[in-house]
Amino acid sequence: MKNWEKSLQANYGTPKIELVSGKGAKVVDCKGNIYLDFLAGIATNVLGHAHPAVVKAVSKQIATLGHVSNFYAHPNVLELSAKLISMTGDKSARVFFCNSGAEANEAALKLSRKTGRTRIVATKDSFHGRTMGALSLTGQPGKRDPFKPLIKDVTHVPYGDMGAMLKKVGKKTAMVIVEPIMGEAGVIVPPHGYLQALRELCDETGALLVFDCVQTGMGRTGDWFGYEYSGIKPDVITLAKGLGGGLPLGAMIALGDAATLFQPGDHGSTFGGNPVATAAGLAVIDTIEKKSLLARVNQIGVELMADLALIEGVHSVRGAGLLIGIEFSSPIAKQVAAICEAKGVLVNGNSETVIRIAPPLIVTDAEISKFLKIFTESVHEVKE
Numbered sequence: 001m002k003n004w005e006k007s008l009q010a011n012y013g014t015p016k017i018e019l020v021s022g023k024g025a026k027v028v029d030c031k032g033n034i035y036l037d038f039l040a041g042i043a044t045n046v047l048g049h050a051h052p053a054v055v056k057a058v059s060k061q062i063a064t065l066g067h068v069s070n071f072y073a074h075p076n077v078l079e080l081s082a083k084l085i086s087m088t089g090d091k092s093a094r095v096f097f098c099n100s101g102a103e104a105n106e107a108a109l110k111l112s113r114k115t116g117r118t119r120i121v122a123t124k125d126s127f128h129g130r131t132m133g134a135l136s137l138t139g140q141p142g143k144r145d146p147f148k149p150l151i152k153d154v155t156h157v158p159y160g161d162m163g164a165m166l167k168k169v170g171k172k173t174a175m176v177i178v179e180p181i182m183g184e185a186g187v188i189v190p191p192h193g194y195l196q197a198l199r200e201l202c203d204e205t206g207a208l209l210v211f212d213c214v215q216t217g218m219g220r221t222g223d224w225f226g227y228e229y230s231g232i233k234p235d236v237i238t239l240a241k242g243l244g245g246g247l248p249l250g251a252m253i254a255l256g257d258a259a260t261l262f263q264p265g266d267h268g269s270t271f272g273g274n275p276v277a278t279a280a281g282l283a284v285i286d287t288i289e290k291k292s293l294l295a296r297v298n299q300i301g302v303e304l305m306a307d308l309a310l311i312e313g314v315h316s317v318r319g320a321g322l323l324i325g326i327e328f329s330s331p332i333a334k335q336v337a338a339i340c341e342a343k344g345v346l347v348n349g350n351s352e353t354v355i356r357i358a359p360p361l362i363v364t365d366a367e368i369s370k371f372l373k374i375f376t377e378s379v380h381e382v383k384e
């Protein structure tokens with residue numbers, strides 16, 4: 001794609017496909033090819049493409065009042081924050097709106113400084129975003145090293161390793177940040193009891209427990225937030241990706257005592273809580289509730305994982321709801337992803353051995369069957 005290289009910086013690598021339209025779980029490229037979108041803008045388009053509820057809410061809002069800044073309130077920001085608070089189950093929770101996952105984690109980082117402490121413990125291989133603060137939390141040397149020096153006092157320990165956490169988290173720790181399930185790292189589910197043990201450790205030391213639910217939030221795992229299966233609550237939840245149903249919208253929700261750490265002047269974002277983006281957020285939540293999508297995601301996620309595990313050449317399948325990592329016995333992930341694409345299915349080859357799928361939550365039974373058929377064929381073609 002020469003036009004891309006002519007005008008865009010080289011930070012992404014050049015895409016092979018130019019998409020022009022979409023409906024539900026399907027997208028269409030500039031040549032008229034139709035794809036089943038099992039990546040959904042990287043776990044973002046929870047209601048698929050051009051969902052009528054999102055289209056209606058956004059169109060109405062942009063035609064009424066497009067932007068107000070944070071000098072003024074407007075109904076959507078009030079309604080969406082109240083809704084998010086009720087979803088956390090903690091009436092004392094308070095919301096800060098921003099535009100992306102990195103910004104939500106930047107906000108959490110700044111909030112943690114208001115504890116008077118500076119030390120942070122995060123996990124190896126984690127992904128928390130690319131801006132300098134969020135990158136300091138991200139546990140991937142390949143993404144970090146070219147941009148050193150990063151923020152000081154951040155230690156990375158192996159994910160799921162409570163022993164390592166116990167050694168590093170103490171009375172000087174401002175916050176511990178983890179993904180309830182690691183997304184970019186290849187859909188890594190922590191060992192049983194990990195999140196609960198982190199809660200205990202943070203209670204003992206007074207460190208804030210931050211769950212980065214940017215990828216696992218908004219119904220993706222079959223719950224509103226990816227940690228809910230653990231039964232505990234963090235001090236801070238960060239959200240983005242699915243929250244705006246395709247519009248840029250992020251949030252940092254502080255619970256309990258953490259909710260009052262920010263004082264006037266401490267933080268801000270011009271677009272944060274923008275009327276149009278929050279209109280989309282409200283439409284997303286309303287639709288998930290009306291269509292009982294959480295229950296459906298739980299059910300189809302379990303079935304899909306079971307079916308994927310039966311494919312010859314698949315070593316293991318992991319995840320929750322519709323965030324699924326498929327690990328192969330041999331390094332064929334990139335080839336399988338390429339064949340799927342040629343056959344009209346978009347998936348993400350996370351590494352040499354793992355494919356990640358994150359279809360829209362509105363994906364139909366027929367679309368899942370079609371995906372399974374093409375995916376199985378693609379694996380077999382590589383193996384032959």
Ligand SMILES: *Cc1c(COP(=O)(O)O)cnc(C)c1O
Nearest residue numbers: 100101102127128129183214215
């Ligand atoms: C995608 C992602 C981010 C970063 O979100 P951006 O909107 O790209 O800044 C942060 N944390 C997790 C867990 C993510 O998956």
